[in-house]
Amino acid sequence: MRLCEGSPVRRRVTSKPWFGPKRHLGWGWRVASAEGAVATGIFLVLLVVAANVLSGAARIIGFVALVVLFMLVVLLTGGPPAGPEPPDG
Secondary structure, three states: OEOOOOOOEOOOOOOOOOEEEOOOOOOEEEEOOHHHHHHHHHHHHHHHHHHHHOOHHHHHHHHHHHHHHHHHHHHHHEOOOEOOOOOOO
């Protein structure tokens, strides 16, 4: 499994993928299991909490830290990102 062309092989740390490639519009990942849905829900709750508890520069730093942490979870528990397959023809 390769993250992108020329990158080293990356192994998932879970037995089944929590996130999989998008099937429709856009490029990226989609939730592929209940664990992925729970991880996404926790991320969204933490964003709401950070928005209500933090202010100013701390809020921005908190948001960036949460997004980086969530992307790390997605990278370690999912397959490579992708977009929809082009139509044959």
